[in-house]
Amino acid sequence: MGFDQKFYAEAEEEIKRRRTVNAQLQDSRIAEAELKAPSIREYRLEMARTGEKLANVILARPSDAKEKIESIEKANLALQEKTEKALEEVGLPKDYLDSIYNCPKCRDTGIFENRRCSCFMDIVKRLASERLNSSSPMQLCGFDSFDCNYYPDVVDTVKKVNVRKLMQHNLDFCVKYAENFHLPNVSIVMKGQTGLGKTHLSLAIAEKVLEQGYSVIYGSAPDLFRKLEQEHFGYEKSDETSELIMSADLLVLDDLGSEFSNPFYTSSLYNILNTRYNSGRPTIVNTNLESAEIQQRYGDRITSRLYAMEQLFFLGKDIRVQKKLAKK
Ligand SMILES: Nc1ncnc2c1ncn2[C@@H]1O[C@H](COP(=O)(O)OP(=O)(O)OP(=O)(O)O)[C@@H](O)[C@H]1O
Ligand SMILES: [Mg+2]
Ligand SMILES: [Zn+2]
Secondary structure, three states: OOOOHHHHHHHHHHHHHHHHHHHHHHHHHHHHHHHHOOHHHHHHHHHHHHHHHHHHHHHHOOOOHHHHHHHHHHHHHHHHHHHHHHHHHOOOOOOOOOOOOOOOOOOOOOEEOOEEOHHHHHHHHHHHHHHHHOOOOHHHOOOOOOOHHHOOOOEOOOOOOEHHHHHHHHHHHHHHHHHOOOOOOOOEEEEEOOOOOHHHHHHHHHHHHHHOOOOEEEEEHHHHHHHHHHHHHOOOOOOHHHHHHHHOOEEEEEEEOOOOOOHHHHHHHHHHHHHHHHOOOOEEEEEOOOHHHHHHHHHHHHHHHHHOOEEEEEOOOOHHHHHHHHHO
16 A cells, blocks of 8 residues: 555655755855854864763763763853854854754654654655656646637527637636635536637646645546556555545546446545545546536536536637648
8 A cells, every 4th residue: 555665765865865955055054154253163163072071971870970961061051052142243043053954843854753754755745646647748738828719709509608708717717726726725627528628728727736836636537547446456456546636735637527437436536526625625627528417427426516616618619620720
């Protein structure tokens, strides 16, 4: 169970790198401070000696150990104070020479209270997410390349709305959603026929949200469900994909309805929507299915959860085809 072992090894390496970088930074701060205030070098040497003395007392355990330890500690404190004062005199913060940690909780050991620290698991998850997302063309679909002129400036006879205005509204909504991304947040369903920009807009959101440091998982329903199935029933049991899908700050579940229909997929979908909803983590669901088809295929419980989301309808003429014709 858990994540691919290689991600744990890579996370160890990453934490080791952090320690090295921080130690180098601390060394350079010490050199800088000693240059500006040479007395600091003396204090530090003296402190190192008191450390040695302390170790000797602890090992030798003389009868007056307690008094000796107290006096060493007092001397040490005085040196500490002198150092801080010297730092302030040359305009440096008094904690300037302290050890530097990316994660003060585990002090960059990766272990906190005998377990893997959250900072360590964040690295593991980030690496696993990158692998899961590696097939998506995240960079190709920004908001900038989304052009509303592809949508006809006419009123749709069925929906009774101006198609271009509707799509402009969808674009505005998505830009705002991405720029003001926060948790908890509302989920979105993008509905419409093929080639109308659902994947494009959801990837544009994903890219912006990723930039803000949130975790994002993008996958098509057939791909993600197949991975869940393999991990659940396969020879090597794992819950990597499931863990990533459930815990990502944003999940983009693309092409819902294009996967095979089977009970495992349906219950997986229910669990995903429900778990994520309960923890306030939003999902963007894209589908070609009409409302009646959703109801028929997934049943009441899933349908009602999808309806509770923000609904964006996509209208227009297949832009894949428009672009292809324009090339000719
Ligand atoms: N408004 C737009 N401006 C520019 N390019 C667009 C726009 N909408 C879609 N495209 C491009 O058209 C192609 C099809 O769009 P997209 O894949 O987003 O459609 P879709 O709605 O997800 O279709 P499907 O339901 O088949 O998955 C993509 O190459 C996309 O970049
Ligand atoms: Mg699509
Ligand atoms: Zn930590």
